[in-house]
Amino acid sequence: MTKNLLEGKKGIIFGALDENSIAWKVALKCKEEGATFTLTNAPVALRMGTIKKLAEACNAEVIPADVTLDADIEALFTKSMEVLGGKIDFVLHSVGMSPNVRKGKPYTDLSYEFFHKTLDISAMSLHRVLQCAKKLDAINEWGSVVTLTYIAAQRVFPDYGDMADAKALLESIVRSFGYHYGKDKKVRINSVSQSPTFTTAGSGVSGFDDFFGYADKMSPLGNAKAEDCANYCVSLFSDYTRMVTMQNLYHDGGFSSVGINAAALK
Ligand SMILES: NC(=O)c1ccc[n+]([C@@H]2O[C@H](COP(=O)([O-])OP(=O)(O)OC[C@H]3O[C@@H](n4cnc5c(N)ncnc54)[C@H](O)[C@@H]3O)[C@@H](O)[C@H]2O)c1
Numbered sequence: 001m002t003k004n005l006l007e008g009k010k011g012i013i014f015g016a017l018d019e020n021s022i023a024w025k026v027a028l029k030c031k032e033e034g035a036t037f038t039l040t041n042a043p044v045a046l047r048m049g050t051i052k053k054l055a056e057a058c059n060a061e062v063i064p065a066d067v068t069l070d071a072d073i074e075a076l077f078t079k080s081m082e083v084l085g086g087k088i089d090f091v092l093h094s095v096g097m098s099p100n101v102r103k104g105k106p107y108t109d110l111s112y113e114f115f116h117k118t119l120d121i122s123a124m125s126l127h128r129v130l131q132c133a134k135k136l137d138a139i140n141e142w143g144s145v146v147t148l149t150y151i152a153a154q155r156v157f158p159d160y161g162d163m164a165d166a167k168a169l170l171e172s173i174v175r176s177f178g179y180h181y182g183k184d185k186k187v188r189i190n191s192v193s194q195s196p197t198f199t200t201a202g203s204g205v206s207g208f209d210d211f212f213g214y215a216d217k218m219s220p221l222g223n224a225k226a227e228d229c230a231n232y233c234v235s236l237f238s239d240y241t242r243m244v245t246m247q248n249l250y251h252d253g254g255f256s257s258v259g260i261n262a263a264a265l266k
Helices: 022-032 045-046 053-060 071-086 112-136 163-185 209-219 227-238
Strands: 010-014 035-040 090-091 138-150 188-194 247-251
Touching: 010 071, 022 035, 022 090, 035 053, 035 071, 035 090, 053 112, 071 090, 071 112, 071 163, 071 227, 090 227, 112 138, 112 163, 138 163, 138 227, 163 188, 209 227, 227 247
Parallel strands: 010 035, 010 090, 090 138, 138 188, 188 247
Antiparallel strands: none
């Protein structure tokens, strides 16, 4: 069902670590729909992951950038515009990490040093990316920025720990920056609130199997897969969604609107 929805569009895709990453699927779909883009991840992730394989499949250059470093982000935008031959039309911010969750620290016994890192990597990084892009005037009018989030920003999922707070901040940045960037440059910013998905970040949350199964049973359509998420992101990068901005968009098979589903009680 390729439609060349992104023909002529240039992008930057953050966060493809391995084949399970949501960003990996988004990259493949963007390529299929005619886009050209650069891929980026933290230097350590580039060493551990398999991004080279994706870069070859997408004919994309890989540019290392740690999202907590201003200088890396600036170099990423500058180099991407050079490589792609012009300003950027879309950005996928698919980045998240909590050292507290990774180390199994419960929400009521957080390390604040880790908490800072969680917020820096998983939420402030979006602000950093947007601020840098705006200062460099690196994104074309009607350009589209999408970040990935989770419903733990609105409801309590106890094992999601401090990532819930990071997602709440992330979604707030989507609205606040979306206002300024929209008004000044007609750039759109949205978050996609995705179903639980088996990836490195997802499976790092304790009890993931259980809440994957629970969400799957609660959602009338079942959990949304990473491939479906990729299709949705492509639609948000395309010109068919030009007036959508500052939104948190649920991509969850209906989970967020269901109060009870008998299937989940069995
Ligand atoms: N998997 C799920 O269940 C699920 C559900 C909803 C939302 N999300 C969100 O989707 C996004 C992508 O996660 P994923 O599930 O594909 O897992 P993933 O582990 O494949 O992706 C997370 C990415 O963040 C990158 N990253 C971490 N620290 C970084 C840093 N300092 N600089 C640059 N990059 C850094 C990692 O290298 C990795 O590529 C995250 O924001 C996650 O919270 C995931």
